[in-house]
Amino acid sequence: MGIQVYNTLTRRKEPFEPVNPPKVGIYCCGPTVYMPSHVGHMVGPVIFDVIKRYLEYTCYDVTLVINITDVEDKLIRAAQEKAMPIKELAETVAEDYLQNLRQLHVDTIDFMPRATENIDAIIRLIQGLISKGHAYQADGDVYFDVTTFPEYGKLSHRDPAALEAGARIEPSPLKRHPADFALWKAAKPGEPSWNSPWGKGRPGWHIECSAMSMRYLGETFDIHGGGLDLVFPHHENEIAQSEAFTGKPFVKYWLHNGLLRLAQATRKVGALADRDALEGLDEQQALKMSKSKGNVVIVSELLKEVSGEVLRFFILSTHYRRPIEYSLERVKQVGRGLQNFYRYFERYQRITGQSFYDLEPPKKRGPFEPSGTETQFLNEVASLRERFLAAMDDDFNTAAAIGILFDLLAALNRYADRNNLEGDGRTDEAKVAALRQGTLVLRELAHVLGLFLEPPRRETATSELSERLIQLLVDIRARARSEKNYALADEIRRRLGELGVVLEDRPGGTVWRFAEE
Ligand SMILES: [Zn+2]
Numbered sequence: 001m002g003i004q005v006y007n008t009l010t011r012r013k014e015p016f017e018p019v020n021p022p023k024v025g026i027y028c029c030g031p032t033v034y035m036p037s038h039v040g041h042m043v044g045p046v047i048f049d050v051i052k053r054y055l056e057y058t059c060y061d062v063t064l065v066i067n068i069t070d071v072e073d074k075l076i077r078a079a080q081e082k083a084m085p086i087k088e089l090a091e092t093v094a095e096d097y098l099q100n101l102r103q104l105h106v107d108t109i110d111f112m113p114r115a116t117e118n119i120d121a122i123i124r125l126i127q128g129l130i131s132k133g134h135a136y137q138a139d140g141d142v143y144f145d146v147t148t149f150p151e152y153g154k155l156s157h158r159d160p161a162a163l164e165a166g167a168r169i170e171p172s173p174l175k176r177h178p179a180d181f182a183l184w185k186a187a188k189p190g191e192p193s194w195n196s197p198w199g200k201g202r203p204g205w206h207i208e209c210s211a212m213s214m215r216y217l218g219e220t221f222d223i224h225g226g227g228l229d230l231v232f233p234h235h236e237n238e239i240a241q242s243e244a245f246t247g248k249p250f251v252k253y254w255l256h257n258g259l260l261r262l263a264q265a266t267r268k269v270g271a272l273a274d275r276d277a278l279e280g281l282d283e284q285q286a287l288k289m290s291k292s293k294g295n296v297v298i299v300s301e302l303l304k305e306v307s308g309e310v311l312r313f314f315i316l317s318t319h320y321r322r323p324i325e326y327s328l329e330r331v332k333q334v335g336r337g338l339q340n341f342y343r344y345f346e347r348y349q350r351i352t353g354q355s356f357y358d359l360e361p362p363k364k365r366g367p368f369e370p371s372g373t374e375t376q377f378l379n380e381v382a383s384l385r386e387r388f389l390a391a392m393d394d395d396f397n398t399a400a401a402i403g404i405l406f407d408l409l410a411a412l413n414r415y416a417d418r419n420n421l422e423g424d425g426r427t428d429e430a431k432v433a434a435l436r437q438g439t440l441v442l443r444e445l446a447h448v449l450g451l452f453l454e455p456p457r458r459e460t461a462t463s464e465l466s467e468r469l470i471q472l473l474v475d476i477r478a479r480a481r482s483e484k485n486y487a488l489a490d491e492i493r494r495r496l497g498e499l500g501v502v503l504e505d506r507p508g509g510t511v512w513r514f515a516e517e
Pocket of ligand 1 (some may be wrong): 030
């Protein structure tokens with residue numbers, strides 16, 4: 001059936017057919033860099049990183065652009081409060097954002113343009129809009145005239161006539177219509193400014209995304225993403241500016257992710273009653289994590305407690321269009337699920353002598369062609385793989401896909417158990433080869449989600465030295481057992497257990513692991 005995507009513009013799922021295949025352009029609105037990233041800032045980048053990975057796996061050639069807004073009201077205010085130069089604050093916060101993306105393995109972004117580096121392109125776009133009669137000057141400001149764009153409201157499905165009542169519209173006596181929005185703002189004292197045909201000033205927020213997306217992806221491109229809270233006015237305004245300027249459709253598919261909010265806030269209003277229902281924007285907006293509500297969880301703080309991979313896995317465990325219920329407990333619960341994968345990778349290495357991370361996954365989607373005599377097991381693997389791909393084809397349903405990864409993990413463990421692959425079965429080459437083929441599928445599918453790209457880094461408390469000390473005690477215990485000193489062997493096991501280290505005696509020797517929290 002091919003890939004289907006839910007398009008906010010048409011409010012339905014549509015077959016994904018790029019404008020200019022095999023090329024695909026994706027633009028996702030990035031952060032205004034005025035405060036360290038909170039968890040909500042990571043949702044869009046993780047999702048669009050996976051969408052890019054999946055589309056490339058499906059043989060498209062994808063360009064992903066995420067912008068950085070480094071001139072905006074909130075940033076100017078924050079810099080004034082901190083008595084810090086705007087540029088310095090923007091750079092510091094942008095570096096924090098990039099660092100967090102690296103930790104979450106968001107590494108497929110091709111361009112991260114900044115507004116202040118695209119002022120010329122922004123000015124040209126505004127000049128074009130004025131000369132075509134879609135924008136007007138007023139006291140050094142420039143406004144877009146919404147009455148000249150009859151389709152205004154088509155993305156958010158709002159009636160332009162009703163927009164006057166819109167609470168999120170900035171009032172200004174200079175506007176001809178209350179829904180008109182600023183393309184250029186005249187300089188105020190102490191604000192950053194650039195020369196323009198309308199005097200010194202700075203761009204409005206909306207116009208920068210039109211200028212930067214068209215610069216990298218052309219006048220019509222495939223996917224525009226962002227949080228659900230950006231549909232109106234930000235994305236509505238991007239469409240108006242861009243289409244009024246080019247006379248062409250701006251974006252084919254609009255994909256909006258649900259907002260992240262604190263789980264207990266949800267419980268308070270009883271919205272958990274129907275978790276399957278897609279909630280409307282207003283409710284998500286009321287609950288979302290934001291600085292103004294004082295309910296933010298800073299990513300760099302959270303990453304002291306959990307790894308970037310755990311946070312990535314957590315974000316992908318909800319389908320992208322749904323709101324994500326955040327709590328530290330839920331993140332840790334997801335982290336415990338990940339431990340099951342890490343434990344299997346160790347088991348796989350014990351059986352095959354090969355690291356899971358050395359398996360070379362196919363880069364492109366193709367048929368799974370199992371070989372050997374273990375057809376029943378490999379058919380099970382094949383059907384799980386089909387289900388995974390079907391879930392991803394269905395509007396990138398990573399939540400369902402992750403569920404299927406757990407099913408595949410269980411199938412691999414069952415197969416290893418049933419055939420005693422850590423004991424006598426290990427010499428059965430046909431069975432070990434089948435396990436290897438099944439595990440390669442796990443590697444392939446996890447790769448599409450950007451998971452298990454490299455071995456997890458132990459946190460400081462479980463540094464390399466700790467691991468070597470634990471191994472030393474495990475070796476001493478083995479010696480004690482061989483000398484029939486069971487009292488000492490038991491004491492070592494018990495006291496390691498108190499420290500959260502679990503020993504498992506296996507046919508090939510004792511292995512240890514950290515207990516689940
Ligand atoms: Zn934007």
